Amino acid sequence: MTEIALTVGTHSVLERASLDKLFAALSKRGFRLVGPTVRDGAIVYDELKSAADLPVGWTDEQKGGTYRLKSRNDGAVFGYTAGPHSWKKFLHPPAVRLWQADRADGAFEIKEEKPDAQKTAFIGVRSCDLHAIAVQDKVFLNGRYLDPYYQARRENSFIAAINCSQAGGTCFCVSMGTGPKAASGFDLALTEIREQERHYFVAEVGTELGAEILAELPHREVEGHEKAAADETVAKTAQAMGRQMDTTNIKELLYQNYEHPRWDQVAGRCLTCANCTMVCPTCFCTTVEDVTDLKGEHAERWQKWDSCFTRDFSYIHGGSIRATPKTRYRQWMTHKLATWIDQFGTSGCVGCGRCITWCPVGIDITEEVRAIREAPQSPKGSPTGDKHGNT
Amino acid sequence: MAKKQKPKLAVWKFASCDGCQLSLLDCEDQLLPLVGQIEIANFPEASRAVVKGPYDLSLVEGSISTPHDAERIHQVRRASKFLVAIGACATAGGIQALRNFVDVKDFVSIVYATPEYIDTLTKSTPIAEHVKVDFELRGCPINKEQLVEVIGAFLQGRKPNVRQHSVCIECKRRGNICVMVAHGTPCLGPATHTGCGAICPSYDRGCYGCYGPMESANAGGLSLVWEGLGANQSDLVQIYRTFNAYAEPFYTESRIHESKEH
Numbered sequence: 064m065t066e067i068a069l070t071v072g073t074h075s076v077l078e079r080a081s082l083d084k085l086f087a088a089l090s091k092r093g094f095r096l097v098g099p100t101v102r103d104g105a106i107v108y109d110e111l112k113s114a115a116d117l118p119v120g121w122t123d124e125q126k127g128g129t130y131r132l133k134s135r136n137d138g139a140v141f142g143y144t145a146g147p148h149s150w151k152k153f154l155h156p157p158a159v160r161l162w163q164a165d166r167a168d169g170a171f172e173i174k175e176e177k178p179d180a181q182k183t184a185f186i187g188v189r190s191c192d193l194h195a196i197a198v199q200d201k202v203f204l205n206g207r208y209l210d211p212y213y214q215a216r217r218e219n220s221f222i223a224a225i226n227c228s229q230a231g232g233t234c235f236c237v238s239m240g241t242g243p244k245a246a247s248g249f250d251l252a253l254t255e256i257r258e259q260e261r262h263y264f265v266a267e268v269g270t271e272l273g274a275e276i277l278a279e280l281p282h283r284e285v286e287g288h289e290k291a292a293a294d295e296t297v298a299k300t301a302q303a304m305g306r307q308m309d310t311t312n313i314k315e316l317l318y319q320n321y322e323h324p325r326w327d328q329v330a331g332r333c334l335t336c337a338n339c340t341m342v343c344p345t346c347f348c349t350t351v352e353d354v355t356d357l358k359g360e361h362a363e364r365w366q367k368w369d370s371c372f373t374r375d376f377s378y379i380h381g382g383s384i385r386a387t388p389k390t391r392y393r394q395w396m397t398h399k400l401a402t403w404i405d406q407f408g409t410s411g412c413v414g415c416g417r418c419i420t421w422c423p424v425g426i427d428i429t430e431e432v433r434a435i436r437e438a439p440q441s442p443k444g445s446p447t448g449d450k451h452g453n454t
Numbered sequence: 455m456a457k458k459q460k461p462k463l464a465v466w467k468f469a470s471c472d473g474c475q476l477s478l479l480d481c482e483d484q485l486l487p488l489v490g491q492i493e494i495a496n497f498p499e500a501s502r503a504v505v506k507g508p509y510d511l512s513l514v515e516g517s518i519s520t521p522h523d524a525e526r527i528h529q530v531r532r533a534s535k536f537l538v539a540i541g542a543c544a545t546a547g548g549i550q551a552l553r554n555f556v557d558v559k560d561f562v563s564i565v566y567a568t569p570e571y572i573d574t575l576t577k578s579t580p581i582a583e584h585v586k587v588d589f590e591l592r593g594c595p596i597n598k599e600q601l602v603e604v605i606g607a608f609l610q611g612r613k614p615n616v617r618q619h620s621v622c623i624e625c626k627r628r629g630n631i632c633v634m635v636a637h638g639t640p641c642l643g644p645a646t647h648t649g650c651g652a653i654c655p656s657y658d659r660g661c662y663g664c665y666g667p668m669e670s671a672n673a674g675g676l677s678l679v680w681e682g683l684g685a686n687q688s689d690l691v692q693i694y695r696t697f698n699a700y701a702e703p704f705y706t707e708s709r710i711h712e713s714k715e716h
Contacts, residue, residue, distance in 0.1 A: 102631070103630075103631040103636070103658065104631060104636050104637050105631040105636045107629070107631065128635060128679070129635060129638075130632075130635050130636045131636070132636070147631050147632065147635075147636065148629065152629065157626075157627035157628075157629075158627060331675065332672075332675050333672065333675070334620070334644040334645060334671075334672045334675050334676055335620070335670045335672065336620040336622040336623075336643070336644035336645075337619060337620060337622055337623050337626075338622050338626065338632070338644070341622065341623060341626035341627070342626065352615045353612070353615075354603070354606075354615060355606055355607075355610050355612070356487070356606065357484065357487045357488055357490075357491050357602070357605070357606050357609060358487060358490070358491060359609065359610050367627065368623070368626075368627055369623075370619070370623060372619075373617070373618075373619040373623070373669070374618065374619070374669045374670060375617065375618070375619070388670060388672065420635065421632055421635050423632070423634055423635060423641075423644050423676070423679050424675055424676075424678065424679055
């Protein structure tokens with residue numbers, strides 16, 4: 064092995080057999096390892112003991128409302144696409160206790176919940192999900208009200224990204240400009256190459272920590288043909304997207320079509336079950352529940368994943384603002400693709416396709432945008448102008 | 455300081471199997487703290503001793519299926535400050551509401567040796583069709599943790615944390631893999647009221663709707679998915695016609711598929 068200076072942006076080669084050593088190096092540094100593994104007929108993200116837990120020889124097939132786990136015979140380690148879970152499961156968990164309080168001597172004492180600082184290495188993060196993490200970073204870490212729990216989890220995370228070697232049936236990261244190649248937000252990014260005689264990874268260094276970890280593993284400088292193979296892998300994936308979305312002026316398009324008849328059509332299909340928001344890697348909404356014991360001596364406040372598809376979500380005194388499925392679906396999609404841009408400066412959609420696959424009735428956000436784009440309604444008072452009446 | 459009197463709790467049974475009120479006895483670890491805070495004044499399943507009303511909190515189990523019960527529920531209401539209907543019978547008419555789809559006289563003549571002894575109503579109906587109900591706790595049977603939550607919230611004068619959304623939210627929070635999308639197993643979860651903890655999908659089974667329809671259930675939309683997975687009209691009649699058969703939109707949905715059967 065040739066010794067090379069590992070700096071941010073350099074590429075090295077890591078043999079397939081060295082994956083174990085990557086896991087060991089991370090474990091040695093105190094990282095809990097989480098990543099893909101097969102459970103209950105799907106490739107999920109869970110805690111991993113070793114590289115043996117990775118979904119070697121497994122893949123998936125996805126379309127609207129359908130996911131199937133399939134075996135493959137080439138021994139690929141990361142030969143699948145975005146699955147039922149996203150990393151928010153760990154970074155923004157479904158239920159978190161915020162504080163507890165106990166009654167004592169006529170007053171009460173609040174016990175603060177310390178931010179969880181467990182070091183966690185995320186293995187196999189795809190480019191769409193890197194963008195999703197960046198979106199949630201903007202939500203939780205920008206502005207006056209940053210979330211200390213999220214911040215602690217992010218500061219203690221190590222990200223080993225994987226560049227996609229195949230596209231799923233519901234993937235459209237190319238349309239959203241979020242993949243399939245990891246561009247930033249990782250410590251190490253791997254591209255898996257399977258050739259007849261060889262199985263290896265091209266590893267790109269993203270941070271100094273990534274360089275330190277890689278330096279502990281058997282690696283060598285990448286050769287021209289290996290780098291070309293990695294580039295070609297990603298380029299092929301980009302050509303194979305299962306879905307596409309035209310995002311030209313998408314904000315204006317949706318703002319001008321609040322009353323489009325398509326919203327009624329989609330509401331007829333929508334079950335308001337909220338699965339799309341649960342699987343979406345950027346959806347961040349929560350509710351808080353205050354619980355008490357029977358004596359009223361102990362109380363706890365819990366934060367739990369919530370969804371704009373529930374009636375309570377928009378409940379204020381007197382009733383729910385979004386009483387109908389139409390208003391809820393319109394709110395979700397318009398937030399994701401339009402108002403999100405005003406609110407956070409980016410789209411709230413990263414093109415992972417999870418909302419399409421995991422919608423029980425297979426409602427397809429790309430299809431909904433297409434339908435509105437193909438027959439847009441004229442904005443009020445201005446047949447060809449924008450919402451302000453400018454042409 | 456004078457000792458504060460404990461609020462009085464009464465448990466009432468109408469047409470039901472007793473399973474929901476037994477959930478109260480099933481509270482085990484929570485039962486002792488509970489009796490420390492509340493006086494169990496009338497609970498025939500637990501004690502023959504009856505303390506006279508009025509009662510601060512009444513838990514009502516069962517549906518109204520006889521003329522006698524249709525009278526009695528008004529007495530219960532008059533004696534209760536706060537009335538909570540518990541379980542599918544009390545909130546939706548229960549499994550006995552299957553009579554609501556047919557002529558009950560036919561059943562009576564087939565089942566009973568002396569039909570003229572039977573004095574029953576043509577429909578089995580939820581408590582809320584007869585008197586004002588302050589809160590409905592769903593499920594067949596109810597979830598005992600939710601029952602403790604409702605009683606605890608009552609004692610503290612706060613709103614109970616009992617949501618009305620789909621089972622799916624609870625299922626996804628648990629990290630379950632969707633049995634319908636990933637395995638092709640028909641599941642009523644997307645149209646069903648949360649509260650059970652998504653038990654069936656957690657054991658790789660489809661939800662069969664014990665908690666009845668959720669707040670904005672689209673049964674028609676879900677039926678199309680079931681049909682895509684191979685369910686026929688008769689299957690669809692069956693799945694909506696169980697413990698919550700009389701609750702909308704399950705009631706109408708089963709009738710739609712029944713009319714398509716013939």
